[in-house]
Amino acid sequence: MELFDILAPSGREQKMSEYIMKYAESYGYNCRNDVFGNLICEKGDSIKIAVECGMDNVSIMKTASGDNGEIKVAVPNSAEVKNLIGKKIRFLNGVTAIIRCDKKEEMTDFDLVADIGADSKDEAESIVPTGEFATVVCDEYETDKYLFGNDLASYIPVKILLETMKNAENTAFLFTAQKKFAGRGLNALFEGYDIETVVSVNTLAEKNGISCGKGAVVIVKEKNSVPSVSLRQELISFADEDVQLGATEETLFLDMPMISGKGALCGGVCVAVRGKGKPFESVAKSDIDSAVNVISNYLKRGM
Amino acid sequence: MLKILTETDGVSGNERAIAELISSYATPFCDECVIDNMSNVICRKKGKKGDKTVLLCAHTDEVGFIINKITDDGYLKFETVGGVETKILLSQKVRKGDIKGVISLKAVHLTDKDERDKIPEENDLYIDIGASSKSDALNYVEVGDYFAFDSDYIEQGNMIKAKALDDRVGCAIMLEMLKKEWDCNLICAFVTCEEVGHIGALTALENISADYAIILEGTTCNDMCGVPDEKRVTKSGGGIAVSVMDYGSVANPELVNILIKIAEENGINWQYKASVRGGNDARVVSVSKGGIKTASLSVPCKYIHSPVSVMNKNDFKSGIELVSKFLENAEEL
Amino acid sequence: MDTEMILKKLADECSVSGFESGMCETVKELMLPFCDNVKINRFNSVICHKKSENGNGKKVMIEAHLDQIGMIVTGIDEMGFVKFMSVGGIDKRILPCSEVYILGSEKVYGVIGSKPPHITENADKNKMPDIGELLIDTGYTKAELNEKISVGDSIVLKSDLVKLAGETVCSSALDNRAGITAVISAASQIEKTEYDMYYVFASEEELGLHGAYPVTREINPDYAVIVDVTHGMTDDTKSETGVFRLGCGAVVCKGPALNPDLSKRLTDIAKNNGIKFETEVVSGHSGTNAWAVQKSRGTCKTALVSVPLKYMHTAVETADISDINEVSRLVADAIKEGLENA
Numbered sequence: 001m002e003l004f005d006i007l008a009p010s011g012r013e014q015k016m017s018e019y020i021m022k023y024a025e026s027y028g029y030n031c032r033n034d035v036f037g038n039l040i041c042e043k044g045d046s047i048k049i050a051v052e053c054g055m056d057n058v059s060i061m062k063t064a065s066g067d068n069g070e071i072k073v074a075v076p077n078s079a080e081v082k083n084l085i086g087k088k089i090r091f092l093n094g095v096t097a098i099i100r101c102d103k104k105e106e107m108t109d110f111d112l113v114a115d116i117g118a119d120s121k122d123e124a125e126s127i128v129p130t131g132e133f134a135t136v137v138c139d140e141y142e143t144d145k146y147l148f149g150n151d152l153a154s155y156i157p158v159k160i161l162l163e164t165m166k167n168a169e170n171t172a173f174l175f176t177a178q179k180k181f182a183g184r185g186l187n188a189l190f191e192g193y194d195i196e197t198v199v200s201v202n203t204l205a206e207k208n209g210i211s212c213g214k215g216a217v218v219i220v221k222e223k224n225s226v227p228s229v230s231l232r233q234e235l236i237s238f239a240d241e242d243v244q245l246g247a248t249e250e251t252l253f254l255d256m257p258m259i260s261g262k263g264a265l266c267g268g269v270c271v272a273v274r275g276k277g278k279p280f281e282s283v284a285k286s287d288i289d290s291a292v293n294v295i296s297n298y299l300k301r302g303m
Numbered sequence: 304m305l306k307i308l309t310e311t312d313g314v315s316g317n318e319r320a321i322a323e324l325i326s327s328y329a330t331p332f333c334d335e336c337v338i339d340n341m342s343n344v345i346c347r348k349k350g351k352k353g354d355k356t357v358l359l360c361a362h363t364d365e366v367g368f369i370i371n372k373i374t375d376d377g378y379l380k381f382e383t384v385g386g387v388e389t390k391i392l393l394s395q396k397v398r399k400g401d402i403k404g405v406i407s408l409k410a411v412h413l414t415d416k417d418e419r420d421k422i423p424e425e426n427d428l429y430i431d432i433g434a435s436s437k438s439d440a441l442n443y444v445e446v447g448d449y450f451a452f453d454s455d456y457i458e459q460g461n462m463i464k465a466k467a468l469d470d471r472v473g474c475a476i477m478l479e480m481l482k483k484e485w486d487c488n489l490i491c492a493f494v495t496c497e498e499v500g501h502i503g504a505l506t507a508l509e510n511i512s513a514d515y516a517i518i519l520e521g522t523t524c525n526d527m528c529g530v531p532d533e534k535r536v537t538k539s540g541g542g543i544a545v546s547v548m549d550y551g552s553v554a555n556p557e558l559v560n561i562l563i564k565i566a567e568e569n570g571i572n573w574q575y576k577a578s579v580r581g582g583n584d585a586r587v588v589s590v591s592k593g594g595i596k597t598a599s600l601s602v603p604c605k606y607i608h609s610p611v612s613v614m615n616k617n618d619f620k621s622g623i624e625l626v627s628k629f630l631e632n633a634e635e636l
Numbered sequence: 637m638d639t640e641m642i643l644k645k646l647a648d649e650c651s652v653s654g655f656e657s658g659m660c661e662t663v664k665e666l667m668l669p670f671c672d673n674v675k676i677n678r679f680n681s682v683i684c685h686k687k688s689e690n691g692n693g694k695k696v697m698i699e700a701h702l703d704q705i706g707m708i709v710t711g712i713d714e715m716g717f718v719k720f721m722s723v724g725g726i727d728k729r730i731l732p733c734s735e736v737y738i739l740g741s742e743k744v745y746g747v748i749g750s751k752p753p754h755i756t757e758n759a760d761k762n763k764m765p766d767i768g769e770l771l772i773d774t775g776y777t778k779a780e781l782n783e784k785i786s787v788g789d790s791i792v793l794k795s796d797l798v799k800l801a802g803e804t805v806c807s808s809a810l811d812n813r814a815g816i817t818a819v820i821s822a823a824s825q826i827e828k829t830e831y832d833m834y835y836v837f838a839s840e841e842e843l844g845l846h847g848a849y850p851v852t853r854e855i856n857p858d859y860a861v862i863v864d865v866t867h868g869m870t871d872d873t874k875s876e877t878g879v880f881r882l883g884c885g886a887v888v889c890k891g892p893a894l895n896p897d898l899s900k901r902l903t904d905i906a907k908n909n910g911i912k913f914e915t916e917v918v919s920g921h922s923g924t925n926a927w928a929v930q931k932s933r934g935t936c937k938t939a940l941v942s943v944p945l946k947y948m949h950t951a952v953e954t955a956d957i958s959d960i961n962e963v964s965r966l967v968a969d970a971i972k973e974g975l976e977n978a
Contacts, residue, residue, distance in 0.1 A: 226654025263850025433800025462775020
């Protein structure tokens with residue numbers, strides 16, 4: 001699927017933004033980017049609800065070339081470093097690289113090397129200049145019931161929003177830039193965009209009672225917040241199939257819409273991801289449909 | 304009755320109030336009811352036939368605290384009386400009569416990670432009664448005073464939560480037995496200081512002879528998911544627990560078999576106490592005067608030795624049934 | 637208005653962060669006699685408005701956060717034990733052998749159990765258990781519980797208001813019932829004022845000061861006085877700074893994130909009016925709504941006054957009623973005499 005081929009490292013989401021905008025406009029949405037780079041797609045006059053997700057993936061920046069042609073990179077989010085080992089990444093100029101690391105534990109981005117198939121420093125310099133951004137290559141494939149891919153979790157919320165957009169009316173769809181960067185894009189977005197209610201779409205790991213294939217997950221607690229109880233109850237009751245209820249230690253930034261700008265009520269809908277962070281995460285297709293369903297029903301009947 | 308028994312305070316060494324309460328309940332039903340120097344309450348009841356004598360024994364004391372120092376700022380340093388884990392003491396309420404106190408350490412915001420993971424030491428802890436200085440505190444307490452957990456009796460579903468279920472539950476069973484008439488002679492010994500070395504029982508036993516003795520106790524129950532069977536000790540709702548052996552004594556096998564047979568014949572729910580850890584007054588009763596045939600029956604209590612011990616009502620009822628049936632048949636054994 | 641009475645009324649209600657609606661109603665009822673109108677915003681913050689006498693007064697916000705720490709149900713295991721996660725910074729060391737209420741469709745009582753020493757593995761023996769290892773025992777089976785509670789319900793520590801020696805009181809959630817009481821009491825002392833008064837009780841402070849942001853932006857105050865709690869001195873903090881003996885009065889905070897003129901005005905009023913007070917210093921984030929308010933409205937002059945509280949975030953938080961009274965008197969006098977230096 002085209003979507004999974006797009007590279008959108010945090011801070012360089014243009015290609016993803018363009019792809020979504022083209023798609024949204026074909027469904028009659030008015031689209032624009034704010035100064036920060038967030039994408040706002042609106043349809044209708046009196047919009048009260050927005051559906052939001054992040055459009056970025058991990059950011060990897062080339063910092064230096066090694067003598068043997070391997071290059072060094074920087075990864076701003078230290079939590080993501082160990083998950084990159086062994087993965088295939090691609091720079092925005094098209095160059096592919098493999099990330100390796102000799103250190104077995106407590107590694108930082110200083111310990112990573114990226115192999116681009118060069119054998120000298122000069123060659124490496126000419127292939128990938130310093131400051132160039134890369135992200136993980138998804139290499140998505142599907143089975144009967146599941147989708148597989150590296151860092152698939154970054155794409156799934158976008159896919160959910162794109163599906164939901166097809167039949168929605170009088171709603172805004174917001175695609176956040178730099179969300180993986182401590183949710184910064186969210187802050188910028190809601191400081192500038194006024195809305196009453198937000199449904200934020202994310203993914204969470206398959207654990208603590210949450211399973212793949214058992215339906216969308218409505219969030220009751222995440223690291224930063226307790227999403228609005230009344231909104232949560234509406235999401236659950238308007239759904240026409242079973243949903244799972246999720247309490248997680250992961251950070252989903254559901255507090256950001258409330259503490260930015262004038263403040264918006266925020267609820268969270270997620271799908272479970274198997275092997276989150278590991279090579280080739282997988283997601284149940286039925287969970288994606290379930291999430292689209294839950295959000296669509298809410299849009300028709302909520303608030 | 305269990306409510307009043309558990310809500311009355313009687314930390315080991317300070318059992319007078321509970322002794323008087325028990326005596327007031329028991330006296331109308333027995334031939335003789337005596338409170339001795341150690342605050343043991345010994346009740347004797349002649350049987351209709353009176354050839355055999357059964358001794359039932361339960362302890363009246365509970366775990367608690369004794370004040371060993373008052374600081375200049377009016378905080379009370381203490382030692383625990385009986386086996387109380389410091390792990391459970393933070394944020395607990397305690398009392399001495401009407402005087403309330405709390406046990407806590409400084410707020411979590413002022414700690415570092417090591418402090419937060421560490422189990423507190425007894426001598427770091429203190430009781431705060433709200434006094435502003437040592438002289439203010441001396442208006443309310445003095446060194447040597449006893450404090451008990453401040454915990455009320457709550458029933459919900461099949462669950463009863465209270466402090467001191469170990470061993471007011473045993474006392475409650477015995478008070479029920481005193482209400483009826485039996486063929487055999489019955490001695491009910493409500494003894495003190497079990498938690499600190501059985502000294503109450505030792506004193507009481509000086510004047511007691513019996514053919515059979517049953518110790519009635521509350522015992523550990525770790526009936527939770529993830530605990531392997533051999534570590535649960537007893538199951539909540541699994542019935543009255545029959546001990547075979549513990550760190551203090553080996554139960555008399557003849558008596559154990561009789562109890563089990565009676566339970567089976569009468570459809571009384573029972574289980575084995577599946578661990579040998581811990582001990583009770585059987586330790587001293589079984590060796591008294593050349594030996595008394597002794598066994599222990601216990602009601603499973605989760606979170607024992609805490610202010611929130613929990614038991615299943617049905618296990619308590621099974622205990623009452625089994626002891627009753629035993630007493631009915633004791634004369635014929 | 638009697639401080640103890642207010643505390644008792646507040647103690648009857650539960651308000652875990654995110655679940656404040658019941659407390660909103662209680663506070664609204666208590667505040668109605670002292671203001672012109674009360675509204676509860678979408679985020680469950682309570683906003684009580686009292687118009688100024690002459691109609692063109694500056695806006696003053698007096699704020700105390702409405703919510704308390706607690707827990708949330710995350711699952712029920714096969715044996716009917718309830719799994720949970722914390723909401724706000726609960727001190728995990730206090731949880732073994734504590735009592736709770738689960739607020740489902742019924743209020744269900746429960747006990748957080750503790751594995752006794754003789755079955756704990758040696759490695760765990762010396763460490764306090766993590767929240768993920770703890771379970772709530774209600775005595776009900778899984779089937780019975782499913783009728784009464786569900787995942788996502790809030791859980792509070794059970795702890796009734798108890799009097800200790802002198803004027804000391806103890807219960808869970810004195811953070812921030814002590815602050816709320818001080819504000820309600822202050823409001824009762826203010827009859828007419830030149831200021832456009834907003835008495836605000838913001839939600840979700842314990843989760844990250846959430847309620848304070850939208851409410852500050854909505855009201856746009858010129859001045860804000862936040863009333864919260866600060867750490868009381870205990871036996872094990874005798875030689876530390878930043879802790880205050882119970883009975884020392886109102887604790888006025890100074891620091892870069894607080895307006896120095898307003899802080900000084902408060903301490904001057906306290907001195908002149910014989911109100912007991914102490915000064916606290918915070919070099920950055922005060923951990924209170926004062927930070928959120930100052931951040932959201934740079935033009936608002938913000939101050940922070942606190943009630944000393946021992947054992948914060950446990951079931952036995954302890955405060956002195958006289959300190960609550962000093963705080964309320966200080967706030968009321970400051971409003972009456974004006975927030976600018978003469």
